[in-house]
Amino acid sequence: MATKLPSPPRVGMVSLGCPKNLVDSERILTQLRADGYQMSPDYAGADVVLVNTCGFLDSAKEESLEAIGEAIAENGRVIVTGCMGKEAEVIRARFPDVLAITGAHEYEQVVEAVHEAAPAGISPYVDLIPDAGLKLTPRHYSYLKISEGCNHRCAFCIIPSLRGDLVSRRPDAILREAEKLVAAGTKELLVISQDTSAYGVDLRHKSWPRKGGEVRAHMTDLARELGRIAPWVRLHYVYPYPHVDQVIPLMAEGLVLPYLDIPFQHASRAVLKAMKRPANEAKVLERIRGWREICPDIAIRSTFVVGFPGETEDDFRYLLDWLDEAQLDRVGAFRFEPVEGAAANALPDPVPEAVKEERYARVMEKTAAISAAKLQAKIGRTLEVIIDAVGEDGGATGRSAADAPDIDGEVHLRDAGSLSPGDIVKVTIEDADDHDLFGAPVSAP
Numbered sequence: 001m002a003t004k005l006p007s008p009p010r011v012g013m014v015s016l017g018c019p020k021n022l023v024d025s026e027r028i029l030t031q032l033r034a035d036g037y038q039m040s041p042d043y044a045g046a047d048v049v050l051v052n053t054c055g056f057l058d059s060a061k062e063e064s065l066e067a068i069g070e071a072i073a074e075n076g077r078v079i080v081t082g083c084m085g086k087e088a089e090v091i092r093a094r095f096p097d098v099l100a101i102t103g104a105h106e107y108e109q110v111v112e113a114v115h116e117a118a119p120a121g122i123s124p125y126v127d128l129i130p131d132a133g134l135k136l137t138p139r140h141y142s143y144l145k146i147s148e149g150c151n152h153r154c155a156f157c158i159i160p161s162l163r164g165d166l167v168s169r170r171p172d173a174i175l176r177e178a179e180k181l182v183a184a185g186t187k188e189l190l191v192i193s194q195d196t197s198a199y200g201v202d203l204r205h206k207s208w209p210r211k212g213g214e215v216r217a218h219m220t221d222l223a224r225e226l227g228r229i230a231p232w233v234r235l236h237y238v239y240p241y242p243h244v245d246q247v248i249p250l251m252a253e254g255l256v257l258p259y260l261d262i263p264f265q266h267a268s269r270a271v272l273k274a275m276k277r278p279a280n281e282a283k284v285l286e287r288i289r290g291w292r293e294i295c296p297d298i299a300i301r302s303t304f305v306v307g308f309p310g311e312t313e314d315d316f317r318y319l320l321d322w323l324d325e326a327q328l329d330r331v332g333a334f335r336f337e338p339v340e341g342a343a344a345n346a347l348p349d350p351v352p353e354a355v356k357e358e359r360y361a362r363v364m365e366k367t368a369a370i371s372a373a374k375l376q377a378k379i380g381r382t383l384e385v386i387i388d389a390v391g392e393d394g395g396a397t398g399r400s401a402a403d404a405p406d407i408d409g410e411v412h413l414r415d416a417g418s419l420s421p422g423d424i425v426k427v428t429i430e431d432a433d434d435h436d437l438f439g440a441p442v443s444a445p
């Protein structure tokens with residue numbers, strides 16, 4: 001039976017007060033959009049309404065209270081944030097039914113309150129952020145969505161029917177948002193979209209004025225500009241189109257992290273054709289070799305689907321051999337599952353569940369061995385690590401350039417008690433297991 005997808009919850013927003021408050025509202029909405037929420041332009045269509053209040057003057061407070069009252073009357077499910085949040089008792093006395101109250105700049109808390117009030121029920125079939133990403137994104141990294149929708153029609157995917165064709169955001173707007181995120185403490189930008197390499201195709205790669213110059217709506221130009229704004233920029237969901245070669249030198253220069261997340265999904269030409277995958281070309285292995293020549297440290301992450309209808313044992317073995325050649329750093333695998341509305345559901349020759357399981361186990365065994373060998377080779381090296389959490393035992397957890405949050409490995413540090421989340425430090429790698437590294441910092445931030 002096909003998997004049925006829930007529709008995403010919708011959030012309404014009333015933003016009052018000064019431009020700073022507006023920036024907060026934008027940041028909250030950006031995070032919620034990245035978490036899979038949709039925005040509602042009216043009270044009636046919203047599952048929950050956020051009121052971002054102003055408390056600067058008595059008249060502004062009164063206006064805020066009126067806005068809360070209106071939202072309660074029109075919708076009933078209301079979360080209050082912003083400057084009036086510090087007068088929670090005043091709000092509660094007048095509106096005891098308010099779901100949650102948070103203060104100004106408390107992005108994480110307000111996003112958490114929305115998740116509690118209207119759980120996003122994230123789906124691996126349509127959402128770009130890993131499941132674990134739904135825990136609150138710490139301030140030091142942020143997802144930056146550069147486009148919506150997709151022009152491809154992969155047989156297993158329902159994104160184009162849900163979200164429509166590719167609509168890219170203007171590059172100047174993306175860069176402004178990146179600057180705001182960095183000003184608010186972001187050190188690492190995770191660039192997401194359904195197809196990052198197609199960015200700007202719908203805008204015909206036009207240029208927009210920016211800071212006395214121009215910026216072109218193109219992945220390479222955007223990546224370069226983002227690299228000038230944020231210390232770390234990580235590119236997700238890139239397809240191996242020829243122009244992707246142009247971002248590899250930016251990685252070698254250190255402007256963009258040497259990390260490419262490319263969802264190859266398979267290697268067999270027959271399966272890729274049945275999947276109707278974009279950039280399905282024979283020379284991918286050659287391209288990967290070329291990228292490694294320019295940027296030896298590039299980490300390539302990918303996902304693969306096993307048990308797609310019609311996948312034969314030969315197709316599957318071809319994939320295993322391909323993985324041996326490609327030596328990808330990080331691999332996630334999925335057993336094919338029909339999703340309601342996907343064209344692949346009508347394909348003949350479904351693969352029996354037991355065969356899917358067996359192939360899944362084989363692909364995971366192979367990729368774990370490759371990952372372990374690659375991590376072993378890092379022992380003794382000094383790597384830059386961004387700190388995610390500091391423990392009470394003097395240890396810390398972070399990630400190297402090869403590790404995206406929640407989907408890749410971690411670096412576990414000893415003697416790191418003086419560090420803080422978001423610090424980027426040099427670490428000597430002392431040990432490794434199948435997925436993680438272990439080491440100690442060599443310099444204070």
Ligand code: SF4
Nearest residue numbers: 150152154157159194
């Ligand atoms: S490239 Fe394919 S899998 Fe990705 S969103 Fe587009 S249609 Fe779906």
